[in-house]
Amino acid sequence: MKKLINDPRAVVEESVQGFGLAYPNLVTVSTDPTFITRKDAPVGGKVGLVSGGGSGHEPLHAGFVGLGMLDAAVPGAVFTSPTPDQILPATLAANSGAGVVHIVKNYTGDVLNFETAAELAEAEGVSVRTVLVNDDVAVEDSLYTAGRRGVGGTVLVEKIAGAAAERGDDLDAVAAVGERVNANVRTMGVALSACTVPHAGTPSFDLAEDEIEIGIGIHGEPGRHRIPMENADGITDRLLEPVLADLGITSGDKVLLFVNGMGGTPLSELYIVYRRAAQVLADRGATVDRSLVGNYITALEMQGCSISVLRLDDELTGLWDAPVHTAALRWGV
Amino acid sequence: MKKLINDPRAVVEESVQGFGLAYPNLVTVSTDPTFITRKDAPVGGKVGLVSGGGSGHEPLHAGFVGLGMLDAAVPGAVFTSPTPDQILPATLAANSGAGVVHIVKNYTGDVLNFETAAELAEAEGVSVRTVLVNDDVAVEDSLYTAGRRGVGGTVLVEKIAGAAAERGDDLDAVAAVGERVNANVRTMGVALSACTVPHAGTPSFDLAEDEIEIGIGIHGEPGRHRIPMENADGITDRLLEPVLADLGITSGDKVLLFVNGMGGTPLSELYIVYRRAAQVLADRGATVDRSLVGNYITALEMQGCSISVLRLDDELTGLWDAPVHTAALRWGV
Structure with a gap:
């Protein structure tokens, strides 16, 4: 460690x-x-x-x-x-x-x-x-x-x-x-690697070099299944599909698209995931009105990401845009 | 990879x-x-x-x-x-x-x-x-x-x-x-792990499990030396000391302290480094007037950090505080 x-x-x-x-x-x-x-x-x-x-x-x-x-x-x-x-x-x-x-x-x-x-x-x-x-x-x-x-x-x-x-x-x-x-709002995540809790000293689970965990929890707890490594577009589709289905996103919906890093994944990769997710939403006729991309809810140094979709209305959009001044989110102040 | x-x-x-x-x-x-x-x-x-x-x-x-x-x-x-x-x-x-x-x-x-x-x-x-x-x-x-x-x-x-x-x-x-x-401004960094350039497919250098590289570059190029793994306070001292010496920081100086993540290190660890660096500066009689902590200039998924110290004056402080609206830094707008 x-x-x-x-x-x-x-x-x-x-x-x-x-x-x-x-x-x-x-x-x-x-x-x-x-x-x-x-x-x-x-x-x-x-x-x-x-x-x-x-x-x-x-x-x-x-x-x-x-x-x-x-x-x-x-x-x-x-x-x-x-x-x-x-x-x-x-x-x-x-x-x-x-x-x-x-x-x-x-x-x-x-x-x-x-x-x-x-x-x-x-x-x-x-x-x-x-x-x-x-x-x-x-x-x-x-x-x-x-x-x-x-x-x-x-x-x-x-x-x-x-x-x-x-x-x-x-x-x-x-x-x-x-x-x-x-x-x-609905979310689903993926892990490409495990993380190590400091007082434990060893990784919280094992993933083979060619394996990823779909539906991972933010403590490394098991998700839906392990599959062989795929490309970013394939992984994005696997995360986004259940999110959109559960939320019942249809043409004309306005959404906030949030691609969150698990802590150990470069921002450049989160943008590649965002790209695919935005394309899929556009293909569905949904409008991505607001976005958030970065490490906001992490699992120590885990590599991976989660995708959240929030269905917006005018009030929620206005409240999202309202001034905020915190260490991790800041605008309007 | x-x-x-x-x-x-x-x-x-x-x-x-x-x-x-x-x-x-x-x-x-x-x-x-x-x-x-x-x-x-x-x-x-x-x-x-x-x-x-x-x-x-x-x-x-x-x-x-x-x-x-x-x-x-x-x-x-x-x-x-x-x-x-x-x-x-x-x-x-x-x-x-x-x-x-x-x-x-x-x-x-x-x-x-x-x-x-x-x-x-x-x-x-x-x-x-x-x-x-x-x-x-x-x-x-x-x-x-x-x-x-x-x-x-x-x-x-x-x-x-x-x-x-x-x-x-x-x-x-x-x-x-x-x-x-x-x-x-002066900076020095450390790597706890290497990073992998996508089109290369293998780590850009090798570090043993108990080894870190002091003075790492942002492309993984060699720094000053490799040493056995140390605790965060020890590593922080090794990075900060040459920075303060080169900059000639003395009692009464006002500074901006910037602890930057290399991409794969959790924010929680950057705060532990910040804690020590702030303590050392206080012991020197310097005032940390402004701070920045997070992943701002990274080396893909490298684990590690860099510490930058900027000597401030009233004009530089005012310009730092001025409104900014970018994807990665935003305030006042």
């Missing part, structure tokens, strides 16, 4: 410290327990947004803390859910009195721990709504999940619900926007 | 096509020959900025085309200089009558081909100035270079000279700002 780390057990702590040092005007890093808040949290009158999950998916979630997106992020150990004793103070810090929306990727540990924290927060008088993200069409249940996993769509839920909170929507309205994004 | 590509010989063409499809409102992709221009180029009255070089370093350079940065980018084949017949039309397209600055990384092929293109452009009545970037302190001469190589500092030259052009500086003044950034 060759990684730019010191003590494998200190990876999250030191990485979060470095993140805080790099963005001192944007975020505050709290330790013991660890969570990251927007510098100006809580923002008076605004619904708070909190997300979190296992580390190793950076920039998700801390990289999305800031104006127009999250008020707080809660990183667990690598690929391990954060605990309620982290999520609770993050929730309290995000609450200005207007309540807090938890955005939770559908993994059993995350769901349970956010649920516990929500109950504790309610007991302290904070209203909490939960948006469960489950956009992965690859598998119905999986290693860590009952039901579909939450993957790339999480980034879009956080951006768009964040914009709804920023414009002043109330608690139920922000949660409803988040639910609507989740209902209109 | 597992890559998300189709025909290895079509990698640059298809990637650039995908890039154009992802950012239709930002850039225009010209083919035969291939170059990328800002959608609204040439911008009346503004000095044009053109850069380019071998592909495989994405988002550099096409990802920096747009308001406040480059007017055109010229991608060569992977790790291969673009040709004068590409650079010339890009230069003409960037020229609004105020002349064009070429920002050239110091590699022999790039220098020669940009020089030829500059002469051809001058013959067509376009004034051209060249800013040569040579910020790499690792080696004096190298495989592809007489003198120091141009690496991470290039991103900072393009951003800051781009802002000078955008505020209306004339041709000599924009070039002078670019020279001043180059004079005040």
